[in-house]
Amino acid sequence: MTTEPLRIAFLLFPEVTQLDMTGPAQVLSRLGNARLDLVAATLEPVPTDAGFSILPTATFADVSGADILCVPGGFGTHRAIADDATIDWVARIGADARWVTSVCTGSLVLGAAGLLRGYKAGCHWAQRHMLPLFGAEPVAERVVIDRNRVTGGGVTAGIDFALRLTALVRGEAHARAVELALEYDPLPPFDAGSPERAGVAAVEAYERRVAQLAPGRDDQLRALAARRGF
Amino acid sequence: MTTEPLRIAFLLFPEVTQLDMTGPAQVLSRLGNARLDLVAATLEPVPTDAGFSILPTATFADVSGADILCVPGGFGTHRAIADDATIDWVARIGADARWVTSVCTGSLVLGAAGLLRGYKAGCHWAQRHMLPLFGAEPVAERVVIDRNRVTGGGVTAGIDFALRLTALVRGEAHARAVELALEYDPLPPFDAGSPERAGVAAVEAYERRVAQLAPGRDDQLRALAARRGF
Numbered sequence: 001m002t003t004e005p006l007r008i009a010f011l012l013f014p015e016v017t018q019l020d021m022t023g024p025a026q027v028l029s030r031l032g033n034a035r036l037d038l039v040a041a042t043l044e045p046v047p048t049d050a051g052f053s054i055l056p057t058a059t060f061a062d063v064s065g066a067d068i069l070c071v072p073g074g075f076g077t078h079r080a081i082a083d084d085a086t087i088d089w090v091a092r093i094g095a096d097a098r099w100v101t102s103v104c105t106g107s108l109v110l111g112a113a114g115l116l117r118g119y120k121a122g123c124h125w126a127q128r129h130m131l132p133l134f135g136a137e138p139v140a141e142r143v144v145i146d147r148n149r150v151t152g153g154g155v156t157a158g159i160d161f162a163l164r165l166t167a168l169v170r171g172e173a174h175a176r177a178v179e180l181a182l183e184y185d186p187l188p189p190f191d192a193g194s195p196e197r198a199g200v201a202a203v204e205a206y207e208r209r210v211a212q213l214a215p216g217r218d219d220q221l222r223a224l225a226a227r228r229g230f
Numbered sequence: 231m232t233t234e235p236l237r238i239a240f241l242l243f244p245e246v247t248q249l250d251m252t253g254p255a256q257v258l259s260r261l262g263n264a265r266l267d268l269v270a271a272t273l274e275p276v277p278t279d280a281g282f283s284i285l286p287t288a289t290f291a292d293v294s295g296a297d298i299l300c301v302p303g304g305f306g307t308h309r310a311i312a313d314d315a316t317i318d319w320v321a322r323i324g325a326d327a328r329w330v331t332s333v334c335t336g337s338l339v340l341g342a343a344g345l346l347r348g349y350k351a352g353c354h355w356a357q358r359h360m361l362p363l364f365g366a367e368p369v370a371e372r373v374v375i376d377r378n379r380v381t382g383g384g385v386t387a388g389i390d391f392a393l394r395l396t397a398l399v400r401g402e403a404h405a406r407a408v409e410l411a412l413e414y415d416p417l418p419p420f421d422a423g424s425p426e427r428a429g430v431a432a433v434e435a436y437e438r439r440v441a442q443l444a445p446g447r448d449d450q451l452r453a454l455a456a457r458r459g460f
Contacts, residue, residue: 018252019253022280026248052287053285055282104413156415156416163418177436179419180433186423189394192410
């Protein structure tokens, strides 16, 4: 087991789906000999989607490189994509990171930063169809690995993603130990965690709720992409 | 689907295993018509086990009742159990809460507050044997429901726990919709998430690491319990 020092940088932005970040952060905080930073424009508390705020540990100016870059998703991704300082930082760190990664709609942020052109990538199932906008090929899998891009599916996929990444970085024995420590032996109460399992009516109900919460979100993303030259 | 208003109160304390809280908080933040609070002694940022801090939304003095009380776990549980203000608040809220719940070693905090006497309860697999200290009967299941006590296993069990609780509180259709929205279709990379699956050598390695990180923790908990009259 290698114990070379590692720098992990998560992008943190307002209205992040906090579990997209806190799930993998829990796993990756146990890589050993690693520094984990939550990076934002300033050190002010960042409001999440779940009614509470998380404190960044560093600013964009503080962090000029990372071994692992990880971008979470959520309804705040559009605002993140619209923000030049955010996208510039993601592009800059992603250019030299050993692992360029995301969870959920975080892959759209990586895409907007130009980091997924010609790569296969994962995303939340309901937004996966937007990846080609940024030159990425959507893959309907929970964790998608293409060279040094490791991208997870929606929200809870971040735990599977981070355990896979742990195995890549520290070896399988280390990853198995973390899986045991976090008692990751999941038992979903319902067989409804993917559009295929949930069925058409459940998917349509989801789409209706999103259309209320974030009307026109696909068109908005297309406009944001166009503004960034895609 | 009922939409009666709900008040959810999570205990937040230093060195909490943050996923014990952030996992169920993600699920329960989608109960609809619910107020979710992270409650601590003061509003100062609370350092978690993962290298970052979370902001409480309310103090013990602010929150005098809740429909759902949820206590997460982690290496900080001993300090939480040693703290009179914390245990007094948990006991007070738990006395009248509709649902008294925990994730991971949070059940030991509920126990120390006298809320699990005569109840079956879950816990992180490695600390489950300590539950009888507080008059609770340990159960080796991912989610344990005994009357209005709903207690989860270790860390990631918080997601299963919160989906089960969602079904109890808002009905199965609502819980299925949240499961789909959070894409909870888990795919653990290794078959190592429980002591039974991981095997004896992995369990022994875990116990050795804990003995280094928190030497004598069972004896310390026994002393704390004795001080509280157990």
